Amino acid sequence: MAEGVTRLIQGGVTSAQGFAAAGVHCGIKAQKKDLALVVSRVPAAAAGVFTTNKVKAAPVLLDMERVRSGQGQAVLLNSGNANACTGEQGMRDAREMARLAGEHLQMVEDLVYICSTGPIGVPLPMDAVRRGIPEAVRHLGADGTAAAEAILTTDTVSKTGAVQVTVGSQVVTVGGMSKGAGMIHPQMATTLSVLTTDASVAPAVLNSALRRAADGSFNRITVDGDRSTNDTILIFANGEAGAPEITGPGDALDAFQAALSVLTGGLARAIARDGEGATKLVEITVAGAQTEEDAERAARAVANSLLVKTSIHGAGAHWGRIMAAVGYSGVDVEPDRIAVKIGPVVVAERGAGVGGPERLEEAGEHLAGENVQVTVDLGVGRGEATVWTCDLSEEYVKENAGELS
Amino acid sequence: MAEGVTRLIQGGVTSAQGFAAAGVHCGIKAQKKDLALVVSRVPAAAAGVFTTNKVKAAPVLLDMERVRSGQGQAVLLNSGNANACTGEQGMRDAREMARLAGEHLQMVEDLVYICSTGPIGVPLPMDAVRRGIPEAVRHLGADGTAAAEAILTTDTVSKTGAVQVTVGSQVVTVGGMSKGAGMIHPQMATTLSVLTTDASVAPAVLNSALRRAADGSFNRITVDGDRSTNDTILIFANGEAGAPEITGPGDALDAFQAALSVLTGGLARAIARDGEGATKLVEITVAGAQTEEDAERAARAVANSLLVKTSIHGAGAHWGRIMAAVGYSGVDVEPDRIAVKIGPVVVAERGAGVGGPERLEEAGEHLAGENVQVTVDLGVGRGEATVWTCDLSEEYVKENAGELS
Numbered sequence: 164m165a166e167g168v169t170r171l172i173q174g175g176v177t178s179a180q181g182f183a184a185a186g187v188h189c190g191i192k193a194q195k196k197d198l199a200l201v202v203s204r205v206p207a208a209a210a211g212v213f214t215t216n217k218v219k220a221a222p223v224l225l226d227m228e229r230v231r232s233g234q235g236q237a238v239l240l241n242s243g244n245a246n247a248c249t250g251e252q253g254m255r256d257a258r259e260m261a262r263l264a265g266e267h268l269q270m271v272e273d274l275v276y277i278c279s280t281g282p283i284g285v286p287l288p289m290d291a292v293r294r295g296i297p298e299a300v301r302h303l304g305a306d307g308t309a310a311a312e313a314i315l316t317t318d319t320v321s322k323t324g325a326v327q328v329t330v331g332s333q334v335v336t337v338g339g340m341s342k343g344a345g346m347i348h349p350q351m352a353t354t355l356s357v358l359t360t361d362a363s364v365a366p367a368v369l370n371s372a373l374r375r376a377a378d379g380s381f382n383r384i385t386v387d388g389d390r391s392t393n394d395t396i397l398i399f400a401n402g403e404a405g406a407p408e409i410t411g412p413g414d415a416l417d418a419f420q421a422a423l424s425v426l427t428g429g430l431a432r433a434i435a436r437d438g439e440g441a442t443k444l445v446e447i448t449v450a451g452a453q454t455e456e457d458a459e460r461a462a463r464a465v466a467n468s469l470l471v472k473t474s475i476h477g478a479g480a481h482w483g484r485i486m487a488a489v490g491y492s493g494v495d496v497e498p499d500r501i502a503v504k505i506g507p508v509v510v511a512e513r514g515a516g517v518g519g520p521e522r523l524e525e526a527g528e529h530l531a532g533e534n535v536q537v538t539v540d541l542g543v544g545r546g547e548a549t550v551w552t553c554d555l556s557e558e559y560v561k562e563n564a565g566e567l568s
Numbered sequence: 569m570a571e572g573v574t575r576l577i578q579g580g581v582t583s584a585q586g587f588a589a590a591g592v593h594c595g596i597k598a599q600k601k602d603l604a605l606v607v608s609r610v611p612a613a614a615a616g617v618f619t620t621n622k623v624k625a626a627p628v629l630l631d632m633e634r635v636r637s638g639q640g641q642a643v644l645l646n647s648g649n650a651n652a653c654t655g656e657q658g659m660r661d662a663r664e665m666a667r668l669a670g671e672h673l674q675m676v677e678d679l680v681y682i683c684s685t686g687p688i689g690v691p692l693p694m695d696a697v698r699r700g701i702p703e704a705v706r707h708l709g710a711d712g713t714a715a716a717e718a719i720l721t722t723d724t725v726s727k728t729g730a731v732q733v734t735v736g737s738q739v740v741t742v743g744g745m746s747k748g749a750g751m752i753h754p755q756m757a758t759t760l761s762v763l764t765t766d767a768s769v770a771p772a773v774l775n776s777a778l779r780r781a782a783d784g785s786f787n788r789i790t791v792d793g794d795r796s797t798n799d800t801i802l803i804f805a806n807g808e809a810g811a812p813e814i815t816g817p818g819d820a821l822d823a824f825q826a827a828l829s830v831l832t833g834g835l836a837r838a839i840a841r842d843g844e845g846a847t848k849l850v851e852i853t854v855a856g857a858q859t860e861e862d863a864e865r866a867a868r869a870v871a872n873s874l875l876v877k878t879s880i881h882g883a884g885a886h887w888g889r890i891m892a893a894v895g896y897s898g899v900d901v902e903p904d905r906i907a908v909k910i911g912p913v914v915v916a917e918r919g920a921g922v923g924g925p926e927r928l929e930e931a932g933e934h935l936a937g938e939n940v941q942v943t944v945d946l947g948v949g950r951g952e953a954t955v956w957t958c959d960l961s962e963e964y965v966k967e968n969a970g971e972l973s
Contacts, residue, residue: 215896216892216895216896217894217895217896217899217900217901217903218891218892218894218895218896218901218903218906218919219895219903245888247888247891247892248887248888248891248903248916248919248920248921249920249921250904250918250919250920252920253920282886282888283886283888283889283891283892284886284887284888284891284916284920284921285888285921286921391892392888392891392892392895469874481687481688481689482653482689483650483652483653483687483688483689483690483797484688486623486652486653486688486689486797487621487623487652487688487796487797489622489623490621490622490623490624490797491620491621491622491623494622495622496622496623498622498623498624498653499655501623511653511689513655514623514653514655515653515654515655515657515658515689516653516654516689516690516691557962
């Protein structure tokens with residue numbers, strides 16, 4: 164494999180050397196797996212990106228504390244309960260989880276991170292968690308499948324992936340798992356993701372590589388515009404591939420960054436496609452903006468518009484709703500320069516419709532598919548950005564109007 | 569009636585003296601009424617508030633031009649077509665509508681305003697409009713019912729109202745009609761509203777009174793967060809009640825402002841309650857914020873959260889979703905000071921749940937009703953604001969995923 168060329172492989176959070184994982188049912192949920200553990204054989208460089216929501220769950224506050232050291236060795240994750248808005252008890256519970264995991268793993272507890280996801284405002288059933296931790300430790304192994312299942316909430320499928328790239332003469336692997344669905348949004352806020360690599364990367368470099376990868380992936384997806392109290396992306400780099408440490412800019416960092424970005428891009432699109440009730444992956448590109456920031460802002464407005472999302476669900480080529488969303492995005496536009504393309508079909512130019520009913524029918528055929536592309540050209544510059552979202556279906560409403568889940 | 573005391577009366581856009589209206593079917597829609605006309609016997613002071621969307625429909629651009637004169641005498645409104653994103657042809661069509669209405673009304677065309685609502689990006693069927701204008705003129709009369717019907721789109725009910733107040737020794741009337749549903753949002757953007765009064769008000773005073781009334785009403789409702797290309801509020805004051813002209817601050821303006829604000833508040837709540845697919849009117853109050861702006865911003869975030877709106881639809885007391893929305897609103901908060909009340913039931917205090925499952929059940933009973941109140945106390949100041957919205961139902965998605973309507 165040529166240096167810097169990335170290669171997707173089957174795999175996940177245990178694909179990189181020196182990582183093991185487990186996923187068990189401990190009783191937070193009635194039946195499904197609800198506790199996951201990811202462990203590195205040796206202490207690793209660690210970095211994290213956390214929700215920008217000012218109301219942060221206890222485990223987020225704990226991890227933000229931990230990550231300052233730049234070190235980590237394990238993550239314990241539970242689904243079925245967010246441990247958010249749980250006051251001081253929530254913080255005590257998160258700390259106890261880390262302490263117990265450290266004990267059973269015979270590991271410094273400061274190297275243990277915690278992630279939680281599920282309903283907000285409900286105290287953690289700690290008896291179940293206490294029973295589950297030793298069981299998860301007993302189940303640690305080379306297969307990451309159960310761990311990826313144990314972190315799901317309303318997701319319909321597991322999201323895992325792995326990428327290899329040659330750094331120097333050494334092949335390194337970056338793998339990971341995510342949970343998403345519902346409550347996924349711009350501004351970092353997104354989901355739980357645990358990424359692992361056997362590359363050796365200095366903590367500060369790992370931190371900026373993770374931020375760059377997240378900016379082009381997890382931060383560019385949006386399902387319902389809400390930002391969660393618990394969103395967390397963690398990465399551990401344990402150096403077990405034996406490649407030289409990446410300490411700053413250069414070919415090695417470029418290769419690692421490419422692999423990491425391919426992985427996070429794939430995981431992010433998998434999350435968007437699996438938004439609650441979603442039937443389509445929708446890619447919104449805004450080009451011709453004055454700046455990339457403007458392009459992103461306009462693309463987000465389109466991606467978050469309920470009217471756009473419902474019309475895509477119904478495969479109706481209502482390009483006027485797209486124009487309207489661009490118009491209220493806050494971005495400076497000249498309406499009579501805007502062009503809109505749905506898939507390959509130009510439906511509006513210079514701010515007005517072109518091509519008549521046949522054209523709209525053709526665009527509707529594109530919208531009926533599972534992969535939808537919408538492109539808006541603002542015609543005022545060279546800024547361009549893409550965001551990913553899904554359609555909005557009746558199913559979304561049913562899921563979220565239902566029981567605590 | 570004591571001076572300054574407002575009194576709600578049965579009525580609408582023709583309740584004030586010297587106004588007539590009509591609503592007819594001209595053929596923009598298949599069957600329903602689609603063309604409305606409101607006319608003052610004499611030229612009136614006029615003011616307007618228009619969408620902040622940068623993509624503005626042709627009639628909005630026309631009205632913004634007209635309103636600079638501070639004068640108006642008639643409004644011609646059509647439903648079934650927004651005449652937005654229709655390029656130069658759209659502007660020509662809007663001008664022709666005003667010219668034709670002026671001819672048939674024997675009125676200076678510059679005093680005729682135009683409003684349109686319906687699908688975006690479709691050229692107006694001008695043949696139908698040309699036929700409809702003389703017919704609307706023929707049907708002009710003292711009953712505003714048909715006009716209020718002819719402006720509806722996905723609304724399920726007409727929204728009309730009238731208020732009387734004594735100014736000096738004279739009773740003056742303020743009445744109006746609105747259409748709403750879907751695409752209703754913060755920042756002015758809202759709906760079509762035509763307000764009429766027989767008070768005599770100087771144009772500049774009328775303009776600021778309208779802005780103040782809109783800020784506390786139409787600008788405080790939100791259905792789906794989208795802002796339309798067409799939102800318009802117009803007011804005409806024709807002085808036919810014979811009360812002295814209101815030219816500046818004082819008791820007379822206070823009385824008039826009170827009446828106008830009562831009317832716009834009632835119309836705005838009627839719009840929120842009739843949001844597409846809505847089953848409830850939801851009032852979100854945020855108190856204890858550092859400023860009123862902060863309170864409004866946090867209240868809007870809660871009101872626009874799909875997770876909050878769907879859980880209210882399902883009558884689930886998911887107060888954590890309310891906390892999360894406050895957390896990402898951008899307002900400075902201290903999570904452990906936040907309290908949440910659903911109806912009269914305190915469900916969270918100091919950032920954590922109180923009262924257990926029985927309490928949530930009690931809160932759920934409140935949410936099951938048709939009038940829902942949510943109160944969030946941020947505990948950091950005295951700023952307070954209320955916004956109105958509705959729940960989000962499967963019906964919303966069905967309506968908006970469907971045919972162009």
